[in-house]
Structures are given as structure tokens and as C-alpha cells.
Amino acid sequence: MADDKADMLARARAAQATRATKTKKVKASTTDTVKKAGIICGVALIAGTALLYVSPPKSFYDSEVNQMSLIDQVNQNAKIWRAASQPAFEGWTVGDVRDLGTVSWKSPDAQWHLCPGMGDPEYPEKFDVREKWPDCFPDTVYNQGNCSASYSIAAVSSVANRFCINDPVNYKNLALSPQNSVSCDSVNDGCNGGGMDTVWSFLEQDGVVSEMCMPYKGWDVDCENKCAEEEPLKLSGKCIAQGEEAVKKEVFNNGPVTVPIKITDELLVYKSGIFQPTRTALALTEPKRKQMKKVGVVKIMGWGTEDDTKYWLIENSWGKDWGENGFARIAAVESEDQMDQPTLTVDFTFAGYPSNLRDMRQEQQDEFDDINLEDDGLDDLNFDDDVMDDDVVDDDVPEEEM
DSSP: OHHHHHHHHHHHHHHHHHHHHHHHHHHHHHHHHHHHHHHHHHHHHHHHHHHHHHSOOGGGGGSBTTOHHHHHHHHHHOSSEEEOOOGGGTTOBHHHHHTSOEEEBOOTTSOEEEOOOOSOSOOOSSEEHHHHSGGGOOSOOOBOTTSOOHHHHHHHHHHHHHHHHHOTTTSTTOOBOHHHHHHHOSSSOGGGEEETTTHHHHHHHTOBOBTTTSOOOOSSOOGGGSOSSOOOBOEEEEEEEOHHHHHHHHHHHHOOEEEEEEOBHHHHTEEEEEEOOOTTOOBOBOSSOTTSBOEEEEEEEEEEEETTEEEEEEEOSBOTTSTBTTEEEEEOOOOOOGGGOOSBOTTSEEEEEETTOTTOOHHHHTTOEEEOTTTTTGGGOTTTTTTBOOSOOOTTSOOOOO
16 A cells, blocks of 8 residues: 555656646746747837838828928927928928939949049138138029929039139129020930939030029920020039048038938928938838939038037028028938938039139149049948939839829
């Protein structure tokens, strides 16, 4: 009997030990599952947020640009800038802006040169071209309207500025015609958009007449509408300035340069301060190529620092009611965080040398260094390479359904 009891006790203890082992395994498995689920959820949340920034929801494009919920959200969360309704976009939806023609880098294989950096090698900590050359910047700011012409407006107006800078007596407050470029340049697509790079070839080869000779109207202006009595003004050269130091030297010595700017819903309602998108900003994308961010082109007019925040001073083409009388201060952000990418990057800025540049002697022209766009960092542009356009867009690809 005693043996039977001992045997039963031994079996009971063995069963208890087995159950305990199973319980530990179940607990360990449950803990691992919870950990894995937590990791997966965390990754999904991060990925979802990133995807929201890259690819906005369909309803996003149906919303009004001047929606008060966005403006209130910005004014609650943005620390160094303010938002407000913008007359330039009154009655517009975000989709209306999205559907404007594409501005891109059209010819990545074209040969460019680095700007030679002529003039004073030093530059101040704060600078505004309008203060250095007050006779060369008319108190006007273009409003491109529903014509995607920022690529032309920025380039042509910067050329006009530089003609005056080199000869303020004969070219005081000169205004040249972006419409001339929009209507007559067959390489670009007029109001349907164009190349931030290819527009410079037109300015170099054909040139443009004055704004008075061919006023800016946007759509439906034939090339023949320009007056015949004026001789177009041309460039004697074009170049690219790379990086903060090179850009500042170029602007300080020679005048404005042009640069691509990434368009977000928040930028559309910018009113004042130093613009830096909040974490919930949504970037607009092109209708047929959702991986391609929508950009415009603006002029860099100077720079500065306020409350320890560095900024670039830019002139936009959304009219004088937008921003600070048509201008904006854009935070000069340097970040590798995909959620904190800069609104504009100065890795590639464009400059034109007017034909009246007195100091552009042959020996100085020879100082231009060749630049290989692919080898020298074009692929590293902080627009996810989206400013580039291989000019091959399949027209059969259906537009995004809204």
C-alpha cells in the first residue's frame, strides 16, 4: 500500500512539474508575441506616419487651401511662423494646386558649370539684395495664377535684377517678360510647367523683351503678341551654385539665384515668420507620379538668423498678399530625418550672367568648373530626387482618383 501511495505521489509531482514547464513556455511565448506585436505596431505607426507625409489621403486634395482647421492647427503648433487665409488661393482646393503643370529638372544630362565665385569672397551674416541694390528691385511681385510659370518668373526676374545690378543707370528697375519665355520657349510647356534648368537655355539663346513689351497674363498668349521694336536681352552664361557658402557668395556679389521649393499644404497658407513645416505637414504630389513631390521655383534674395534660427529670404510668385508682401523667410534646416526635410535645399541653385556683365572677361569665364550633375550630388537632392524629370511620363497612366 505504501508503495502504491509513493508511486501515486511521484506521478502527481511529475504531472505538476510538466504543467509548470508548459505554463512557463506559454508565458514566454505570450511575452514574445506581445513584444513582437508591439514592435510591429510601432513600425507600422512610424511607416504609416511617413507614408501619410509622402502620400496624402485622397480626401486631402478635396479640401480647401484656406481651410480654417489647418490654419488654426498651424497657429497652435508652429512656434516661429503664422498662417492665414491667402487671397491668391481663395476658392481653390488643394487639388487645384496639385493639378497645376509640373515644374521639374528636365535635362539631367545637360552640361553645366559651377559658378566661378567672382567678387568679394566675404559676405555678411544678414543680407537682403534690395538693400544693397535699391534701384534694381521694383516693388512688384508676380502672381502666376493658374499658370504653372514659376520656373520662368523666377529665372526671368532674376536676370532683370542682374542687368540692373551691372548697369543701374540704363537698367534701373528693369522688368523683363516671363510671358515671353512662357509663350515662346518650345522646349518647355508654357503654363503647363517647364524645366527649372531648361529655361536658362532659352534666356541664353533667345533672350526676352521687357515686361512692358509683353505683359504677363498667363494662358493663351501667342508668341507673336510681343512688340517687334525691342531687341531681346540675353545671357552671356549660366551656372550652378552648390551649398550655403557658394550660394551666399554668388548672391552677395551678383544678385538673386533661383531654387526649387517643395510645396506643402502649410506653405500655401504661410503669412509671416520663419517658415518651417510642422510634423503634420503634407507634401503635394504630382497627379500621374505620386512619388514625385510638387515643387515650384523661387528667388533667393538673402538670408539671416532670428532667435537662433537660420533662414533664406525668398521671393515667390503667389502675389504680394501671400506671405510677407510676397516674400518669405524659409528655415535653413539641415536634417537627415525624413520627417524633417527642408522646404528648400541649396544643393543646386541656378544663376545667369547678363550680357552686360562688364567683368566677365575671357579669363574669368575660364574659371567656370565643369559639373557632372550625377556625380556631384544631383541624386542626393533632399526632394527624394523628385525635382528630376526624365521627361518620360506615360500618358496612359490613369490620374489619381479623388
